Amino acid sequence: MYLKQNKVGGRTHLVIAHGYRDKETKKTRTKAIKAIGYLDVLENEYPDPIAHFKQVVKEMNEKEKRDNPPAIISLDRSAVLTETSILRKNLGYAVLSKIYHELGLHVFFSNHTRDLKATFNVNSIMKTEIFSRILFPGSKRKTYENRDIFFENADYDLVDVYRCLSHINAMCSAVQQHLHLKVKEQYGRKTDLVYYDVTNYYFEIDEQDELRKKGVSKEHRPDPIVQMGLFMDTCGIPISYRLFPGNTNDCETMFPYLTQIKRDFADIGRIIVVADKGLNTSPNLVSNTLNGNGYVFSQKVRGANGELQKYVLDEKGYAWISDDYKIKSRLHPRIVYVKDIHGKEKQVRLDEKQVI
Numbered sequence: 001m002y003l004k005q006n007k008v009g010g011r012t013h014l015v016i017a018h019g020y021r022d023k024e025t026k027k028t029r030t031k032a033i034k035a036i037g038y039l040d041v042l043e044n045e046y047p048d049p050i051a052h053f054k055q056v057v058k059e060m061n062e063k064e065k066r067d068n069p070p071a072i073i074s075l076d077r078s079a080v081l082t083e084t085s086i087l088r089k090n091l092g093y094a095v096l097s098k099i100y101h102e103l104g105l106h107v108f109f110s111n112h113t114r115d116l117k118a119t120f121n122v123n124s125i126m127k128t129e130i131f132s133r134i135l136f137p138g139s140k141r142k143t144y145e146n147r148d149i150f151f152e153n154a155d156y157d158l159v160d161v162y163r164c165l166s167h168i169n170a171m172c173s174a175v176q177q178h179l180h181l182k183v184k185e186q187y188g189r190k191t192d193l194v195y196y197d198v199t200n201y202y203f204e205i206d207e208q209d210e211l212r213k214k215g216v217s218k219e220h221r222p223d224p225i226v227q228m229g230l231f232m233d234t235c236g237i238p239i240s241y242r243l244f245p246g247n248t249n250d251c252e253t254m255f256p257y258l259t260q261i262k263r264d265f266a267d268i269g270r271i272i273v274v275a276d277k278g279l280n281t282s283p284n285l286v287s288n289t290l291n292g293n294g295y296v297f298s299q300k301v302r303g304a305n306g307e308l309q310k311y312v313l314d315e316k317g318y319a320w321i322s323d324d325y326k327i328k329s330r331l332h333p334r335i336v337y338v339k340d341i342h343g344k345e346k347q348v349r350l351d352e353k354q355v356i
Helices: 049-067 094-102 106-112 122-135 140-145 158-170 172-187 250-264 282-290 306-313
Strands: 002-008 011-021 026-039 193-202 225-232 236-243 270-275 293-295 319-322 323-325 331-341 345-355
Touching: 002 026, 011 049, 011 236, 026 172, 094 106, 094 122, 094 345, 106 122, 106 172, 140 158, 158 172, 172 236, 193 331, 225 250, 236 250, 236 323, 270 282, 282 331, 323 345
Parallel strands: 193 270, 270 293
Antiparallel strands: 002 011, 011 026, 193 225, 225 236, 319 323, 331 345
């Protein structure tokens, strides 16, 4: 602070001011702290007003220094860091944290766990789990051991993580619907066309339970697996998922899940089912077509009928994309047989686009 003298209409006006640097313009600015008065009037009260108020400013500066002393950091020269100490902090996760808050997940977890009788904070645990899953994939234990790498509240135990996940599982549908609405709001998601696919993942265990069952593994492993049906938008961003026991056939996952997503997500439009031959069954084909949906299914040439094999092997019509890649396509009727509500077999014609 300093004593500033302003000329106003031929008179001198005294002000206690403070100088600072504007963060936006990078220029020096002045802020009036206290207006004192005109010099000719103050001379009637003080023999030397300028000297007097300079002393006042000096005392104000000294008082401010006393009230705001410099911070002193003490270091113990004999202290030794333990091997388990987290010596580095991650700053790059700030990008993920921004998206996390844009999606309102902190508000969602706070609202849905307000009445939860627990000593841990669900939002704190989910932040660490999500950020670590993206940046440093690992087990829940490994994530817990490295929790201090982020500038987040990590005041919880490993057992709290497992308990927290049980609560998250109970609100699985609610969080998916919340994220769907937030993605639409923040990033303009379009759902007039969505895609559905089925995959599975294995567990390195021998025991089976109600969900982890031995089935046809995508990785040809003998371990118990879990089937997962996933809906995505045209940008490849997930909309919703559902888990099925590992011994569930791919074709059996589609009908119940399509019904559910149409009920829970009213704005879902046309659905394109993308899958291998597992979903390529007559009931699935007919159901997709009659409901206004579509499909992209694979078909083995070896197991196809003679007419299709002849078309595939005929060199006529192929367009060469590169030295070792060619493609051709056609619209072709396909006859499938399905059973009606009375159990009688019925013939249905589908006009397919076949791409070879």
